[in-house]
Amino acid sequence: MKVKLKFLEFRKQLASGALVQSQPQLALMLSWTLNFVLGILLASVPLFERCGPFGLAVVAQAGGGLSGLMCAFGAALGYLTVFRFELGMQYVAAVILIFTAGYIFQDLKIYKRTFFMPGIAAFFSLLTGLLGWYTSDGGNMLLFPIFSETLLSFGCTYFYNEALSREEFTTEAAELRHGISLIILFASVLMALTRVHLFGSISIGRVFAVLLVQTIALRGGPLAGAATGIVLGIAMDVSSDGAAFYEMAYSFSALVSGVFHRRGRLTFLLSYILCGALSVICCAKFGVHLELLYENFIASVVLMVLPNNVLSRMGTLLRSSQLTSGETGLRKFTARRLRHMAGAFNDLFVTVDSTLSGTHNDEDISQVFDRASEQVCARCKKKSQCWNSNYIDTVSAFNDVSLLIRTSGLLHKADLPQHFLEQCHRADELVSAVNGELRGQMYRRQFYTRLSENRTAAYQQYLDLSQILDGVSDELENAYGPDMLAQRRLTRFLNGLDLDADTSVFRDRSGRLHILVESVKLKRLLREPGYLDRLSDAVGVRLCRPNGSDENVEGRITLMEAEPLTVSVGVASMKKTGEAVSGDRGTYFKTEQGMLCILLSDGMGSGENAAKESVAAVRILERFLRAGTEPALAMRMLNSVMLLKNDDDWGFATVDLLCIDLFSGDAAFYKYGAAPSYVRTGKQIRRIRSETLAAGLSSVSAAEPDIVKMHLRPGALALIASDGVIPETNDAWVRTLLTECANLDTKSLAREMLQTSLKQYGCSDDMTVLAVRVDKRE
Numbered sequence: 001m002k003v004k005l006k007f008l009e010f011r012k013q014l015a016s017g018a019l020v021q022s023q024p025q026l027a028l029m030l031s032w033t034l035n036f037v038l039g040i041l042l043a044s045v046p047l048f049e050r051c052g053p054f055g056l057a058v059v060a061q062a063g064g065g066l067s068g069l070m071c072a073f074g075a076a077l078g079y080l081t082v083f084r085f086e087l088g089m090q091y092v093a094a095v096i097l098i099f100t101a102g103y104i105f106q107d108l109k110i111y112k113r114t115f116f117m118p119g120i121a122a123f124f125s126l127l128t129g130l131l132g133w134y135t136s137d138g139g140n141m142l143l144f145p146i147f148s149e150t151l152l153s154f155g156c157t158y159f160y161n162e163a164l165s166r167e168e169f170t171t172e173a174a175e176l177r178h179g180i181s182l183i184i185l186f187a188s189v190l191m192a193l194t195r196v197h198l199f200g201s202i203s204i205g206r207v208f209a210v211l212l213v214q215t216i217a218l219r220g221g222p223l224a225g226a227a228t229g230i231v232l233g234i235a236m237d238v239s240s241d242g243a244a245f246y247e248m249a250y251s252f253s254a255l256v257s258g259v260f261h262r263r264g265r266l267t268f269l270l271s272y273i274l275c276g277a278l279s280v281i282c283c284a285k286f287g288v289h290l291e292l293l294y295e296n297f298i299a300s301v302v303l304m305v306l307p308n309n310v311l312s313r314m315g316t317l318l319r320s321s322q323l324t325s326g327e328t329g330l331r332k333f334t335a336r337r338l339r340h341m342a343g344a345f346n347d348l349f350v351t352v353d354s355t356l357s358g359t360h361n362d363e364d365i366s367q368v369f370d371r372a373s374e375q376v377c378a379r380c381k382k383k384s385q386c387w388n389s390n391y392i393d394t395v396s397a398f399n400d401v402s403l404l405i406r407t408s409g410l411l412h413k414a415d416l417p418q419h420f421l422e423q424c425h426r427a428d429e430l431v432s433a434v435n436g437e438l439r440g441q442m443y444r445r446q447f448y449t450r451l452s453e454n455r456t457a458a459y460q461q462y463l464d465l466s467q468i469l470d471g472v473s474d475e476l477e478n479a480y481g482p483d484m485l486a487q488r489r490l491t492r493f494l495n496g497l498d499l500d501a502d503t504s505v506f507r508d509r510s511g512r513l514h515i516l517v518e519s520v521k522l523k524r525l526l527r528e529p530g531y532l533d534r535l536s537d538a539v540g541v542r543l544c545r546p547n548g549s550d551e552n553v554e555g556r557i558t559l560m561e562a563e564p565l566t567v568s569v570g571v572a573s574m575k576k577t578g579e580a581v582s583g584d585r586g587t588y589f590k591t592e593q594g595m596l597c598i599l600l601s602d603g604m605g606s607g608e609n610a611a612k613e614s615v616a617a618v619r620i621l622e623r624f625l626r627a628g629t630e631p632a633l634a635m636r637m638l639n640s641v642m643l644l645k646n647d648d649d650w651g652f653a654t655v656d657l658l659c660i661d662l663f664s665g666d667a668a669f670y671k672y673g674a675a676p677s678y679v680r681t682g683k684q685i686r687r688i689r690s691e692t693l694a695a696g697l698s699s700v701s702a703a704e705p706d707i708v709k710m711h712l713r714p715g716a717l718a719l720i721a722s723d724g725v726i727p728e729t730n731d732a733w734v735r736t737l738l739t740e741c742a743n744l745d746t747k748s749l750a751r752e753m754l755q756t757s758l759k760q761y762g763c764s765d766d767m768t769v770l771a772v773r774v775d776k777r778e
């Protein structure tokens with residue numbers, strides 16, 4: 001068991017490239033051995049009876065280091081073994097020249113250019129070929145093989161370099177190019193093995209060629225299998241000096257049997273063997289190739305016992321997952337509908353807002369006198385005398401006291417002119433009636449003002465909803481969509497576990513990777529130790545599971561790209577002396593967009609009523625923020641809701657919101673009447689104050705919260721506290737605390753701040769402290 005575990009660990013390190021760091025000497029020995037073997041094998045493949053471009057190509061790919069030297073030794077040995085002495089020495093000379101050029105230029109920038117070493121291989125292949133032709137008596141018939149060898153040397157160097165590259169692939173096209181290059185490299189190696197026979201006619205190289213075609217057709221489908229069959233078939237035909245029989249047989253068998261690649265191995269292999277037999281029968285008049293039947297049978301037996309992880313690695317080399325236009329079109333169609341809906345709500349707001357632009361006309365003081373005179377003068381015997389004969393004097397008396405009424409808001413009997421008092425026998429009743437009408441006018445004015453504010457707050461919801469729909473529309477239109485490279489890697493990994501699953505891999509507007517895997521066999525994956533790390537290695541992105549995503553959903557798992565930053569939050573709180581409940585409420589959570597939100601709300605006063613306001617504020621904000629609403633818009637909606645909510649029962653709550661982007665470190669404070677907050681970055685301490693009123697007090701026209709944006713680097717600290725902790729006038733002790741206690745964990749820092757404030761000011765109000773530290777995820 002220990003030997004097996006060590007072998008598995010060794011294979012994992014070899015595949016991931018970690019062997020270079022863990023066992024550098026062993027990795028170096030393996031590199032030398034691999035290059036030496038490749039040099040021998042590829043140099044021993046003759047084309048056109050006298051051309052050997054593959055050995056030159058692999059030497060050019062190996063470069064000018066020690067691995068290149070071992071490859072050059074192997075290639076020289078192969079050429080001298082297979083070719084006659086004169087031709088073998090010609091190729092040895094080309095090998096030496098190519099290696100020397102690689103050694104000389106390996107430290108220059110031009111060496112890293114894609115086509116530099118392929119050009120070197122082609123140049124020296126052409127040079128030595130022309131010199132050999134010039135000194136020989138082969139005639140002009142040798143020129144065609146020479147130029148063919150030059151082109152093959154150039155192309156094979158390029159593809160061998162792609163096949164043996166250890167660079168990370170950033171696009172699907174790069175990974176597909178790597179797969180094609182591996183097929184070409186395998187075809188070249190198998191051409192060398194075609195001369196190794198069992199029982200006189202069964203070729204080892206062709207058995208492996210059939211096995212590779214079957215594997216790719218089984219895992220990659222009929223088109224990938226047929227393409228591999230063409231490449232390997234041509235290689236086998238060339239190395240066997242025959243007609244295009246193997247090309248036809250391999251591609252035809254893979255194309256037909258690939259249709260059944262989801263029906264199980266047995267059905268697939270039976271169809272492949274039958275197609276091979278049909279190929280032999282159809283081409284019998286050109287020669288009976290019974291060896292193909294034996295080779296197909298041997299390869300089929302090997303394929304039946306191969307483990308799934310081997311099949312998955314080889315079988316998806318040429319599988320190309322292409323994005324269909326249907327999914328993109330559906331997203332854009334839905335985005336357009338949402339944008340039209342947003343426009344409709346915006347038009348609705350403009351329409352109803354225009355009806356509120358006019359003000360209620362109840363400011364004319366003359367109406368006060370008219371209503372008062374109707375109540376008092378209508379029953380007076382001198383009505384005709386005052387309002388008919390002396391109309392001008394009566395109106396003038398009222399006009400004289402209008403300015404005093406507007407200033408003081410009340411009418412006193414002494415304010416009336418003396419001549420008016422001498423004529424009016426009901427002056428006391430008139431003064432009382434005027435004051436009653438003034439109070440009524442004031443109440444009506446307050447009512448209409450409050451009604452207008454409530455209507456504006458209600459209709460503002462249409463505009464807020466319009467902006468939310470616009471944001472969702474932008475998310476749909478500007479999302480990156482499916483990540484086909486990551487999905488292809490994930491599919492390959494799941495196939496290696498023999499796990500048939502439906503997968504969805506996409507990136508949102510911010511570029512964050514999201515993965516959804518659904519399968520009835522998902523428990524098998526979840527039981528694997530360290531499955532999350534293995535999935536992360538498979539897709540090339542560090543993954544995490546969102547909190548509360550789908551723990552209770554059978555057969556489904558949701559994963560997201562893990563953020564490079566992490567935040568620790570410490571909380572300390574204390575209720576006001578004599579109160580059973582604290583009026584402060586705080587929380588923190590992470591959204592699906594990778595945004596950490598820290599919330600603190602302080603309700604009006606203390607006790608249960610204050611707690612009611614703060615709980616409502618935190619709950620509303622959390623819902624909107626989790627749904628992806630922009631923080632400033634969510635704060636404005638909270639203010640509108642509290643304005644409407646407090647129509648009969650007046651109340652408000654301060655709100656402190658800190659949002660941190662865990663991918664970039666960009667952060668912003670959003671405040672409604674909240675106490676100052678403090679941020680320490682390096683040795684600098686910054687104070688963030690609030691100028692706005694609390695939520696529920698600001699009118700809709702002045703509902704924008706205070707917004708302060710900044711960038712938080714790893715190691716940054718932030719302190720958020722209610723107004724019972726930090727007075728506006730004295731904060732020197734806070735700055736000292738941030739300087740001297742910066743190395744404490746966040747929980748201890750919050751507790752220390754609370755205890756320090758308690759010693760200085762006592763507990764005359766609810767006290768809550770949130771300490772926040774940003775760190776780099778390990």
